[in-house]
Amino acid sequence: MSTMNASSTAAETGRGQLRRPDGSPVRVLVVDDEATLTELLSMALRYEGWDVRGAGDGLTAVRLAREFRPDAVVLDIMLPDIDGLEVLRRIHAEAPDIPVLFLTAKDAVEDRIAGLTAGGDDYVSKPFSLEEVVARLRALMRRSGRGSARADALLVVGDLTLDEDSREVSRSGDAITLTATEFELLRYLMRNPRRVLSKAQILDRVWHYDFGGQSNVVELYISYLRKKIDAGRTPMIHTLRGAGYALRPAE
DSSP: OOOOOHHHHHHHTTTOSEEOTTSSBOEEEEEOSOHHHHHHHHHHHHHTTOEEEEESSHHHHHHHHHHHOOSEEEEESOOSSSOHHHHHHHHHHHOTTOOEEEEEOTTOHHHHHHHHHTTOOEEEESSOOHHHHHHHHHHHHHHHTSOEEOGGGEEEETTEEEETTTTEEEETTEEEOOOHHHHHHHHHHHHSTTOOBOHHHHIIIIISSOOTTOTHHHHHHHHHHHHHHTTTSOOOEEEETTTEEEEOOOO
């Protein structure tokens, strides 16, 4: 799995939906002893423009919660030292209003019940989709008053608009229906208008890992987008051979 450059990520995701009252990005602590899963979740949340820290065990999570002061916690119940329920208890002892989203095993009904009974706010079962985790966290932070929607959640390039909050897309006022992956690809293009984005960059930001020699998945989804965005209109999605793709306002 490739990693994201922190400085470029901050620049490219500055239009995240939720902000703290002081205007800074919301903070999320991700706790899971599977390093790969923690990294994947962290990258997806940073893509939203959020400030993210990760921990691989319970005691580190408690320390980071005290130092980092997160607005929400994604917490696995099964940890190598103290379990997630004990982590929750210790975090809430100092900050009782921090919302917690538990990660549970697919069939572990007792874990879900225990987590919610102990004060957890919600849960997702493994395996889960990144979109689901992001959506659950947004809802938790809004309900708790820890994140507010920004006015600039609306991306506009020429006559093309994308609402990051409602996930609605339109061109010249005509609604366009996109799949989840098409939406993420278009959002990345619209966050970087006129900029040439390579296939490797798109794979890293939209799919969060490298397909190796199978970069034709980018070509495939670009073709899907063109059929929905550019069909019958002046093209906005341009191919620069050997370099990548760019989204530009229709001339």
